[in-house]
Amino acid sequence: MTPKSALLFGASGLVGSELLKLLLNGPEYEKVIIFVRKSLELKHPILEEVVLEFDDLAQYKACFDVNDVFCCLGTTIKKAGTQEAFRKVDVEYPLEIARLAKEMGAEKFLVISSMGANPRSRVFYSRMKGLLEQELKKIGIASLHIFRPSLLLGDRREFRLGESVSATLSKRLPFLFAGPLSKYKPIGGETVAQGMILAAQSGAEGVFIRESHEIEEMR
Template identity: 45%
Template sequence: MEDTRKALVLGATGLIGREVVNMLLAHEQYESVTVLVRRKLDKEHPKLIQVIADFDHLEQHHDAFKSDDVFSCLGTTIKKAKTKENFKKVDYEYTIKAAELAAKNGAARFLTVSSLGADSTSIFFYNKVKGMVEDKLKKIPLHAVHVFQPSLLLGDRDEHRTGEKMAENISAKMPFIFKGPLRKYKPVSGRNVAFRMVEKALQNEEGYHVHRSDAL
């Protein structure tokens, strides 16, 4: 049997994060799965370790980053964050701090969710922040970084997102739209993204990798 691993998940309550946690707990190669959460999950498992975290002071939880694989599924929306500053805090500052702590504490792999269209020079704030995250991650001395860029996400959320619900309806009724050059815009399920994240973690690739939506 291959060596067992320890995993850390941030954003464990989100659409992708929930799926990542479930897959890691079910995988025999992971001996423990730590989640940093604001509130305890309604879940129990022998391998699950829950840490109530202050995300403004992630350094207080540095021991949790002594993991083999760190999965950052953090993310919010302008609507939920209320302000651009709060959005940037979650999507940029928390993610980068997590990556820095992962590097400092010897994590082998850092895997994170970005977005299709991420570009630090974009005129669109959402895409610009996602691009800034990707640019910064390239400069952090990690053994391996995997960035996942899904298009609109499908799946059950705790919140309603009109754009993604519309995309889901279009994809179901007119799947032929997402062919050829538009294939990369086809909505992807949160479960598929989570599956690819765990899959890539287990492949032991070194370096910086970007996985675009049409490969998810």
Template identity: 40%
Template sequence: MPYQVILVGASGLIGSHLLYTLIESAEISRILLVLRKPLNISISKVHELIVNFDELEHFSAEIKGDIMFSCLGTTKAATPDSGQYRKIDFEYPLGLAEIGIRNGVSQFHLVSSFGADASASNSYLKLKGELENELKKLSIPSLHIYQPSLLTGKRKESRLLEKFAISAFKLIDPLLTGPLKKFRSIRAETVARAMLNQSLKELKGTFIYPSIQIQELA
């Protein structure tokens, strides 16, 4: 049956690819974009809900669908304020998941990170791990967590260190074989395709996909 989906983070690297993938899919009948600023997309099955993410509960009655995809995320460089950083990477996705469950969302798909671990010394990986743990506590009927390694693809903003890393990985990736294959970089559109594919399988339970498995699922 056709699905109505909710996509948060559609302006980001993975989110923008996922939006295109959802639009192209005949299995998706309606796409609700939860946004801070409008994208002004003129496609009949795409609907935009402009919200204040600090007041998500005020918009909860409109955040409805069968499947929710969260591609929210930021970096320390883009969001140096630690409080705002935590909101974007932890509080907003968790709040959206809670609203979705109340409104009958049966699937929640989260873009996390390779190495996410609540006990990690790295603050980025620690926060991602904490979010994963909190989502698991919500008893979501179908929870899917994607842990991609270094993402490749064209971003709107410039990240010099990331560009250097991507260039380096183009040379390194072919050398990463066997157990090291899990460290290979991954294209954003590959993650997006895997997310759509898994959402159409109607799986029940909690699923965590490391980067190497995401490649296979796409």
């Protein structure tokens, strides 16, 4: 296997932090670049950290000259403050990242969306994720991998009620997510990260959408 280079966005988040561990400690990559707003204060021989404001992405176009680009950006309405601010983080930034990746010749673009993503959904969150997917497909990246996890499990810096409730239910009442409802079972952030790493090693071209239960089956 020829070592590759990777660019990661969202390295401080639940999935992104797990993905960073895998990128740094696995044999697949010889160089890993992360774009962050605040330094992670992390040192590693193959890690390059770029601290920036995401509105200035185009100024760092040279950093997009990598094999694989991983986008784990995401926020909540509560944290963003407004729907406009949410859209910037969850839609506009990822699209700009994908365009720069395409321009610089990245082989793969791997992004986290959400279960239920639909550009025509009445639910704002699902509609924004659906819009992101719709616009990503138009960019024409050779190998586009979209991950649609259910509610995520793992240690977050901020508390999210929905994920906390789902985590409790899945542990105490696992039968609730059996049979036809298994696709709604919460999924670990580490599991999603592992799925992204595996997908990045595929040589297949096209658009690949992986639902939450399919991500679980990738392990």
